[in-house]
Amino acid sequence: MIQEMRFVVAYLFMAIGVFFSLTSVLGIIRFPDVYTRIHAGTKALTGGALFVLAGGAILAPSWQASAKFVLIIVFFLITNPLSSHAIARACYRHGIKPELIYKDEYGEKISNKKE
Amino acid sequence: MGLLLLCLGIGWWLWKGVAAMEDPEFIIGPAAYYIINTAEETGAANIVAAILFDYRGIDTLGEASVIYTTVCGVAMLFSKSKYKRSSAGLSFIARRGVSFLVPFLLLYGSTIILMGHMTPGGGFQGGAVFATVTILLCIVFGSSFEMSRIKPKTKETIESLGGLFFVFLGGVGLLAGAGFLANTAAGFPRGQVGNFLSAGAIPLLNIAVGMKVGAGLSTIFYSMVRVLELEFGEQMSEVEGNDKN
Amino acid sequence: MIYVILWGLMLAALGGFYRVVVGPTVPDRIVAADAMTVLMTTTLATLSIVFKNGVFLDIALAFAILAFADVLIMAKYFEHGELHK
Amino acid sequence: MKPKKAPIVLFVALFLFWALYTGRLDFAGLAVGGLLSTLITWATWRIFSPPAHELPRNIAPPLHFNFVWSLMFFPLFFWEIFKATTQVALLTLRPRLYLMPGIVRVKTNLKHKTSLVVLANQITLTPGTVTVDIDLAHHELYVHSLNLRTLDECAVCKDVNRLEDRLRRLLE
Numbered sequence: 001m002i003q004e005m006r007f008v009v010a011y012l013f014m015a016i017g018v019f020f021s022l023t024s025v026l027g028i029i030r031f032p033d034v035y036t037r038i039h040a041g042t043k044a045l046t047g048g049a050l051f052v053l054a055g056g057a058i059l060a061p062s063w064q065a066s067a068k069f070v071l072i073i074v075f076f077l078i079t080n081p082l083s084s085h086a087i088a089r090a091c092y093r094h095g096i097k098p099e100l101i102y103k104d105e106y107g108e109k110i111s112n113k114k115e
Numbered sequence: 116m117g118l119l120l121l122c123l124g125i126g127w128w129l130w131k132g133v134a135a136m137e138d139p140e141f142i143i144g145p146a147a148y149y150i151i152n153t154a155e156e157t158g159a160a161n162i163v164a165a166i167l168f169d170y171r172g173i174d175t176l177g178e179a180s181v182i183y184t185t186v187c188g189v190a191m192l193f194s195k196s197k198y199k200r201s202s203a204g205l206s207f208i209a210r211r212g213v214s215f216l217v218p219f220l221l222l223y224g225s226t227i228i229l230m231g232h233m234t235p236g237g238g239f240q241g242g243a244v245f246a247t248v249t250i251l252l253c254i255v256f257g258s259s260f261e262m263s264r265i266k267p268k269t270k271e272t273i274e275s276l277g278g279l280f281f282v283f284l285g286g287v288g289l290l291a292g293a294g295f296l297a298n299t300a301a302g303f304p305r306g307q308v309g310n311f312l313s314a315g316a317i318p319l320l321n322i323a324v325g326m327k328v329g330a331g332l333s334t335i336f337y338s339m340v341r342v343l344e345l346e347f348g349e350q351m352s353e354v355e356g357n358d359k360n
Numbered sequence: 361m362i363y364v365i366l367w368g369l370m371l372a373a374l375g376g377f378y379r380v381v382v383g384p385t386v387p388d389r390i391v392a393a394d395a396m397t398v399l400m401t402t403t404l405a406t407l408s409i410v411f412k413n414g415v416f417l418d419i420a421l422a423f424a425i426l427a428f429a430d431v432l433i434m435a436k437y438f439e440h441g442e443l444h445k
Numbered sequence: 446m447k448p449k450k451a452p453i454v455l456f457v458a459l460f461l462f463w464a465l466y467t468g469r470l471d472f473a474g475l476a477v478g479g480l481l482s483t484l485i486t487w488a489t490w491r492i493f494s495p496p497a498h499e500l501p502r503n504i505a506p507p508l509h510f511n512f513v514w515s516l517m518f519f520p521l522f523f524w525e526i527f528k529a530t531t532q533v534a535l536l537t538l539r540p541r542l543y544l545m546p547g548i549v550r551v552k553t554n555l556k557h558k559t560s561l562v563v564l565a566n567q568i569t570l571t572p573g574t575v576t577v578d579i580d581l582a583h584h585e586l587y588v589h590s591l592n593l594r595t596l597d598e599c600a601v602c603k604d605v606n607r608l609e610d611r612l613r614r615l616l617e
Contacts, residue, residue, distance in 0.1 A: 011361055014406075018368035021399060023534035025375035028395060030537055034387045036546055037379075038575055039591050040533055041391045046570060047530030048372075049402045052365070056405050061412065064468030068417040071465060072405060072424065076398070079428045081569035081576075082212040083394060086435035088577045088589065089206055091387045093439045103547035106577055106587040118381070122374060205436055207579055211562040213432075218489045220425065222459050225481055226466060227422075235415050244422070247429050254429075254436050 010058040017051030020044050033099040034091050042084040049076055160233045167237065168320045176281060179324055182331040183278060186271075189338040205255050213255045220248050224329070231321040238321040242328025249333040267337065270330040277326030284316055284323065362410055366403065373399040390434050397427035452490040456482050514614050521611065522567070529572040536591070547593045548577060551586045551605045560616045561586075567608055574601060 024047075027040025050073055057069035092106065149170075153162045167175050224244035231237030249265065376399065379392035401424045408416035463478035464470070536542065555561050558581060565576040565586060573591040580587070586605070594600045 011365075014362075014365045017402075018365055018372070020530050020534055021369060021372040021402075022375075023537050024530075025372040025395065025399075027533055027537040028379050028392055029375055030542065032542070032544070034385060034391065035575070035589050036544060036591060037388060037391050039573070039589075040537065041395045042569060042575065043526075043529045043572075044533040044537075045395050045398050047526055049398050050526065052369070052402045053405055056409055059409055062468075065408065065414055065417060067465040067468060068414070068421070069405060071462070072401065072417070072421055075421065075424055076401075077570070078212065078216065078566075079424070080398070081566040082209055083428060083431040083435070084391075084569060085565065085576050086205055086209050086432055087387055087390055087394070087438075088575055090435040090439035092577060094387075096385060096387065098546065098548075100544060101547055103549065103593060105550040106548040109550075109580075109587070119374070122377065126370060205432065205439070207558070207581055208562050208565050208576070209432065211559060212566070218455060218459060218485050219462055221485050221489065222462060222481060223421070223425070223466070225485075226463065227418075229477065229481075230467065235418055240422070244425065247425065251429050251432065254433050 006058060010055040013051050013055030013058065017048045017053075017055065020048035020051060024048060034096060035088060035098050036100070038084050038088050042080055046076055046080045049073075161231065161235065161237070163235070164232050164237050164317055164321070168317045172285070172320070175320075175324070176285065179278065179281060179327050182328060183274065186274065186331050186334050189335055192338075209255050213251055217248060217252070220244065220251075224248065224325075228321050228325040229318065232317045238324025239328050241321075242325045242330075243332060245325070245329030246332035246336065249329075250336055253337075267334065270334050273326050274330035274334070277323045277330070280326070281320060281323040284319055287316075362406065366406055366410070369399055369403045369406065373403070387438065390431065390438075394427070394431050397423070397430075401427070452486050455490050456486045459485060511615050518611060518615050522570075525567075525571040525608075529570065532572045544591060545593045546589065546591055548587055548589045549593070549599055549601050551588050551599070551602050553584050553586060553605070553609055555584065555609060555613060557616070560612060563616065564605075564609060564612050567612065568605060571604070571608060574604070 021044075024040050024044030027044060028037050031037045031040055053069050053073050053076075057066045057073075060066045060069060098104075149162055149166065153165045224241045226241075227236035227244060228238055228241030231241070373396050376392045376396040380389050380396070383389045383392060401420045404416045404420035404423065408414060408420075459482040460478055463482060464475070467474055467478070469475075536544075553561065553564065555564060561579065561581075561584065565579055568574050568576050568586065568588060575589045576586055577589050578587040579585075588601055588605065590601045
């Protein structure tokens with residue numbers, strides 16, 4: 001009984017994670033410019049990977065394997081926001097302007113600095 | 116559309132290849148011998164490590180010396196100027212995050228090296244992780260920070276020490292009268308398969324190769340990066356000055 | 361059941377590959393490639409359950425570390441125009 | 446975190462990482478892990494802990510970790526990630542995209558620079574916002590938002606300030 005419960009919960013987590021991954025990739029394809037694509041590529045993908053890996057940790061045969069799943073989750077939680085921040089900043093510094101923007105206070109700061 | 120079909124086809128083909136590894140009839144010839152006898156003969160649970168460092172240890176010595184030769188060649192080719200230092204790096208968020216990660220990455224690399232005789236990994240892979248750490252430090256903090264922490268001379272010394280250690284371990288076999296790079300025949304304890312202290316000289320050889328590969332790869336990276344800077348440095352000097360965060 | 365999960369992840373990676381090929385600017389490609397590496401790591405971890413083999417987990421962690429270093433290197437190259445300045 | 450406490454915390458974290466990663470609880474494994482952790486702590490704790498010039502004693506209070514509040518903090522954190530993910534999923538599944546992106550400057554009141562970095566990473570993982578840059582001199586963050594909602598007042602700032610209050614209870 002407990003075993004079946006474990007399977008059901010794990011597959012539920014994994015299914016949610018795959019759904020989130022698919023939608024995030026759809027976002028990467030559909031969104032208009034780089035900055036909005038970074039939104040899709042960071043958040044939804046971190047969430048999706050987190051859910052799939054959590055399902056894997058529940059499903060894993062031994063506690064050593066579960067511990068490795070948890071380590072991969074923690075690694076993603078630390079590095080994914082870091083890398084997306086690095087890409088966003090590099091894009092702006094390189095001079096790629098957002099295609100769709102309503103308010104830009106960062107551009108004002110950079111142009112003030114240059115003058 | 117054709118691209119999609121190509122991807123699906125390659126994926127299906129790889130999937131068949133991986134699935135075939137489950138088939139017992141897939142294992143024939145010398146592979147069967149190694150799978151059956153390795154653990155008993157060498158005491159190593161990782162068959163690849165046993166083959167690398169025991170059955171064909173001299174080949175591995177040759178492979179490790181390839182890296183040494185490469186380092187020598189690269190250093191001779193590009194030795195026109197001293198290492199130029201710079202402190203340009205990424206933003207403060209990346210700096211703090213990477214400095215938080217660095218100790219864990221170092222421990223991960225040494226784990227791969229030390230567990231090389233039981234789990235996948237070994238000297239070459241762990242050395243690559245160490246080189247990744249130095250490259251990350253150079254990228255995120257700028258090369259002057261990295262070079263002030265780990266001097267280029269130190270790296271060369273570590274690499275040479277690794278090579279010497281490897282040859283010395285081979286010489287122990289000669290002294291015991293069992294041939295160059297002999298493992299259990301030279302009196303190294305075999306131990307219990309799966310324990311830390313097992314497989315005789317294989318963990319020590321892993322450490323030697325790890326020192327050699329880690330130091331060698333990061334030295335190669337620095338030499339290459341210097342070449343990039345010599346070629347493009349003049350064009351890009353005007354972009355400087357907007358990185359004071 | 362777990363094969364459905366694997367096929368879903370691979371389909372997602374294929375979508376990322378579309379953006380890598382088409383993407384009008386370089387950072388688009390970097391973002392999509394980063395997404396693909398995350399999906400690949402997840403796929404490797406899931407494969408460890410399919411084959412009941414812990415090897416894939418070690419490979420997944422090492423792959424994640426290398427992918428992270430990759431993205432930072434690309435970001436620095438993009439920000440400064442070169443790696444070492 | 447006080448400078449003297451930093452190496453101990455680092456050692457414990459490294460040892461935990463070793464035990465979880467290798468999964469060996471016999472004597473030899475733990476002994477090798479302890480030895481390696483000690484070595485790496487000795488080599489790198491200066492990089493790990495904030496340097497002295499970043500932490501003027503009389504202005505910035507030392508970073509500490511509120512354990513009781515962390516029991517409440519982490520479930521909230523994961524709930525925020527879940528919300529962010531569903532938000533992006535719903536956005537992409539609509540036939541028309543309703544986006545109103547923009548980059549906003551957000552002032553924060555956190556005193557410690559390390560907690561600012563944690564806040565920046567947390568902003569990236571929570572709904573609708575990605576940190577673009579950080580201004581250490583004025584303690585400001587530049588946040589790219591997917592949906593500004595209104596142009597006049599800063600709706601994103603309220604979200605960020607809510608996260609900031611939680612983080613201050615955890616770390617300062």
